[in-house]
Amino acid sequence: MPRRIWNLTEVTMVAERYGREGPKQLAAVLGRSEDSVTGLARRFGLRSSHRRDRQAQARTLRNTTVDARFFETPSPNVAYVLGVLFCWGAIKTNTRHVLRLRCPIDRESVLVSVLAMMGSDHARQRGRRRILVEVGNSRLVASLVGGHGKPPDRAEPDPPVPTIVSRYITDFARGHLQAGGEVDQREVVWSGSPKSVQAIRDAVEDATGVTPAVEKSVGVKRLVAYRGPLQIMSIGRWLSANGNGG
Known part of the structure; x- marks a missing residue:
């Protein structure tokens, strides 16, 4: 399956919205995978506030002092x-x-x-x-x-x-x-x-x-x-x- 090339409209959308919305929501809007959106964001040095949320959730689930679920x-x-x-x-x-x-x-x-x-x-x-x-x-x-x-x-x-x-x-x-x-x-x-x-x-x-x-x-x-x-x-x-x- 040929690799999709990012067009200018998509790149602009990621640049403007990635920090606020994160990869999951943008991936749904663009019809791409989260990995693809994240990879483009990394190339431009972009970070998402959702990243900290995901990291916090991961730490919570790794917590062995209680069954978080x-x-x-x-x-x-x-x-x-x-x-x-x-x-x-x-x-x-x-x-x-x-x-x-x-x-x-x-x-x-x-x-x-x-x-x-x-x-x-x-x-x-x-x-x-x-x-x-x-x-x-x-x-x-x-x-x-x-x-x-x-x-x-x-x-x-x-x-x-x-x-x-x-x-x-x-x-x-x-x-x-x-x-x-x-x-x-x-x-x-x-x-x-x-x-x-x-x-x-x-x-x-x-x-x-x-x-x-x-x-x-x-x-x-x-x-x-x-x-x-x-x-x-x-x-x-x-x-x-x-x-x-x-």
């Missing part, structure tokens, strides 16, 4: 982690993209499970009452926020429940319970943002027929508690039989 494929483990994050997760994007996990000391085993699922070996910063882990990875955070939404924060204390929850509600409920609820021989308690607690309550009651003994608001949070041996057993069977994450 973890939130991109729906699974029971993703739903379980989301349940935990909706209790004590937070997103920071002011200087870099960071997922922050602030775990009560007595629930460190839950944190260990979450980090293992995410393939994270980030350091744990231990305080008097809480353990903090900061996972800095732009792709991980972007896929979490873009695919599932942000965990509750001061600006939005009651965000929508992630769509994945409808498919893996039991795993979300288990993660939420282990991170922010209470379980003993007397009761099972979920506490958190109203929408997430309502989604869990609807699923529990649809599956088991139990009814809450207590339901109340505590600040910006919602609390629902189930009491009595039969109700606790029914909920325990539901959580064990249907869940795969956690």
Whole structure:
């Protein structure tokens, strides 16, 4: 196949637009390969701002301290982690993209499970009452926020429940319970943002027929508690039989 010669109009377009649009978009417009567009740009000493973006993405994917693609494929483990994050997760994007996990000391085993699922070996910063882990990875955070939404924060204390929850509600409920609820021989308690607690309550009651003994608001949070041996057993069977994450 004969090699296509660059004409003056094409060369001018690359010279004027390469730095702003990058090779991919220009290749589509010109009907050429990205390599061809990049090769011409190099001959003229042109650089694209998109190059830095691609380099940053490549560094993100090479990052071995966490699975950057973890939130991109729906699974029971993703739903379980989301349940935990909706209790004590937070997103920071002011200087870099960071997922922050602030775990009560007595629930460190839950944190260990979450980090293992995410393939994270980030350091744990231990305080008097809480353990903090900061996972800095732009792709991980972007896929979490873009695919599932942000965990509750001061600006939005009651965000929508992630769509994945409808498919893996039991795993979300288990993660939420282990991170922010209470379980003993007397009761099972979920506490958190109203929408997430309502989604869990609807699923529990649809599956088991139990009814809450207590339901109340505590600040910006919602609390629902189930009491009595039969109700606790029914909920325990539901959580064990249907869940795969956690």
